[in-house]
Amino acid sequence: MLDLDYRVHEVGDVTLVDAVVESSAPTPRRVRIESTLEGPVWPPRRDGLPERGWNGDAFEGVVPADGRLALGFASPAEPTEPPVFVVDQERADPDDARATLPAHARVGANDSLEDADDILEHGDGIPGEWTGISGDGIGVDRDAIDVHAVHDRTPTGVVRALGSPAPPPDAVPTPEGPGVQTTPEPAADQTAPETPADQPTPKTPAEQTTSEPRPAEEPSVGPVESAAPGVEAWLSAVERRVRRAEALAEARRVTVAAGALERAGGLDGARRLTDAVERDERALRAVADRARRLADRAAAADVPLSTLARLA
Amino acid sequence: MIVAVAGGKGGVGKSTVAYNLGAELDAVVVDADLGMADLPAGAGPDLHDVLAGRADPLEAVDEGGAVDLLPCGRTLAGARAADPRELVSAVEAVADAYGSVVLDCPAGMAADVGLPLFVADLYVLVTTPAETAVADALRTRALARELDAGLRVVALNKAGSSVAVDRFERVFGAPVTAIPESAAVARAQRHGQPVRAVARECEAVGRLADLAERVRSWRSTDVTDGSIAGPRAEYR
Numbered sequence: 001m002l003d004l005d006y007r008v009h010e011v012g013d014v015t016l017v018d019a020v021v022e023s024s025a026p027t028p029r030r031v032r033i034e035s036t037l038e039g040p041v042w043p044p045r046r047d048g049l050p051e052r053g054w055n056g057d058a059f060e061g062v063v064p065a066d067g068r069l070a071l072g073f074a075s076p077a078e079p080t081e082p083p084v085f086v087v088d089q090e091r092a093d094p095d096d097a098r099a100t101l102p103a104h105a106r107v108g109a110n111d112s113l114e115d116a117d118d119i120l121e122h123g124d125g126i127p128g129e130w131t132g133i134s135g136d137g138i139g140v141d142r143d144a145i146d147v148h149a150v151h152d153r154t155p156t157g158v159v160r161a162l163g164s165p166a167p168p169p170d171a172v173p174t175p176e177g178p179g180v181q182t183t184p185e186p187a188a189d190q191t192a193p194e195t196p197a198d199q200p201t202p203k204t205p206a207e208q209t210t211s212e213p214r215p216a217e218e219p220s221v222g223p224v225e226s227a228a229p230g231v232e233a234w235l236s237a238v239e240r241r242v243r244r245a246e247a248l249a250e251a252r253r254v255t256v257a258a259g260a261l262e263r264a265g266g267l268d269g270a271r272r273l274t275d276a277v278e279r280d281e282r283a284l285r286a287v288a289d290r291a292r293r294l295a296d297r298a299a300a301a302d303v304p305l306s307t308l309a310r311l312a
Numbered sequence: 313m314i315v316a317v318a319g320g321k322g323g324v325g326k327s328t329v330a331y332n333l334g335a336e337l338d339a340v341v342v343d344a345d346l347g348m349a350d351l352p353a354g355a356g357p358d359l360h361d362v363l364a365g366r367a368d369p370l371e372a373v374d375e376g377g378a379v380d381l382l383p384c385g386r387t388l389a390g391a392r393a394a395d396p397r398e399l400v401s402a403v404e405a406v407a408d409a410y411g412s413v414v415l416d417c418p419a420g421m422a423a424d425v426g427l428p429l430f431v432a433d434l435y436v437l438v439t440t441p442a443e444t445a446v447a448d449a450l451r452t453r454a455l456a457r458e459l460d461a462g463l464r465v466v467a468l469n470k471a472g473s474s475v476a477v478d479r480f481e482r483v484f485g486a487p488v489t490a491i492p493e494s495a496a497v498a499r500a501q502r503h504g505q506p507v508r509a510v511a512r513e514c515e516a517v518g519r520l521a522d523l524a525e526r527v528r529s530w531r532s533t534d535v536t537d538g539s540i541a542g543p544r545a546e547y548r
Binding site for chain 2: 042045148149150153155156158159161162163164165166295296297298299300302304
């Protein structure tokens with residue numbers, strides 16, 4: 001009634017087994033198939049989980065009436081003859097939901113072995129995978145793993161399939177007002193000092209002196225603002241001081257320097273500004289450190305909701 | 313060799329592993345977290361400048377620290393102006409010039425980590441033993457497969473002494489190196505030093521060296537090697 005056919009391949013240090021159970025019975029048969037290899041069985045996996053039908057080292061499935069059931073797995077063990085045998089069989093309950101196997105398990109000889117190939121091809125450290133996730137207390141919902149397919153294997157294709165990692169435009173604060181990302185052209189006679197390329201382009205001294213709408217007074221729009229108005233006010237104040245310090249640092253021409261110095265409140269004012277900016281820097285770095293540590297702790301704080309729900 | 317250091321969840325220690333792996337492999341560590349840089353940055357051009365076409369990838373490599381580093385920018389505006397797709401050619405250029413690159417990937421399961429995994433030859437998956445971290449790591453792993461990045465080794469970070477490594481090896485289907493929680497590791501990272509520079513006798517140092525050895529040996533078992541490609545082609 002049941003006919004077992006199999007193939008064994010050795011690929012590197014790995015043994016690949018595929019098998020087909022053919023039934024001539026008039027009704028579906030539930031079969032349990034086990035490996036005879038002296039080593040672990042690596043069933044095909046999707047998203048880190050064994051394919052349906054695998055439980056430990058055994059595969060269980062239903063052979064349709066007058067039909068075939070195929071399976072495959074890999075193992076680090078030496079090949080044996082035969083590599084698999086049918087340990088159990090019974091008439092399948094047609095109402096048994098388990099009688100319906102996914103397509104790849106029904107016709108899956110190639111699927112299964114392709115999965116084994118897949119594992120080799122992807123260079124996973126151990127060329128194959130072990131089963132037993134269900135018995136290990138690490139429950140992962142198979143359906144929760146939903147991977148975007150990336151068909152176009154180019155950088156553009158990856159971005160198209162997965163989205164851009166750049167932050168959304170409305171997450172970008174605009175403390176400088178419009179044009180924070182644009183590069184103002186230096187005036188022709190301006191020997192603009194070399195600025196590090198990574199700095200947001202500061203306004204040139206010429207633009208600083210020709211009075212324009214005071215950008216410092218514009219409210220900043222950023223994620224911080226909604227979180228804490230006090231923090232936003234403090235950051236805005238720091239920003240104003242840093243901008244004044246930058247203007248002084250960039251002022252190379254006498255007339256420009258004079259204007260900047262005047263706005264800073266003379267030499268004394270410039271000294272006070274320098275001290276204040278230094279204090280600002282220390283405070284900012286301390287806040288940044290604390291914020292980062294808090295963010296790490298926030299990320300690491302795993303509330304075991306499901307466990308709590310059971311206990312409640 | 314381009315090695316990505318990835319893991320779905322934030323706070324599992326990706327940057328620490330990446331930085332120390334870079335030290336062990338004498339590689340350039342690229343901070344590929346466009347939105348929120350984790351590794352210390354100097355005053356020179358950074359990844360945002362490179363991705364915006366304002367700087368050459370090689371001139372953005374900072375060789376002044378304990379580990380060669382290509383820092384990311386720290387401003388959202390800079391991240392916004394950068395073309396993330398340029399990451400691929402930039403990282404390849406650095407790998408050509410320096411030999412090895414370690415990519416410190418951002419947390420996340422899709423857009424953030426897609427391009428780093430795409431350009432990587434292989435990757436190290438970082439997780440803690442916590443169930444949520446493992447679940448996210450498995451998602452990252454599924455995405456890495458889609459992008460043809462091979463999982464080389466799992467760094468089980470902040471692992472207690474009683475952690476069952478074999479259990480995690482079964483879950484991930486890959487070798488697992490457990491890295492114990494260590495004050496020295498955190499202290500070293502704060503000071504921008506690899507942990508071996510501040511606490512040579514610390515257990516974590518040995519484990520990080522093991523991790524690096526597993527990554528380093530990748531070349532010899534490269535899947536493009538004929539001994540594996542041959543029979544498989546024949547089988548098909």
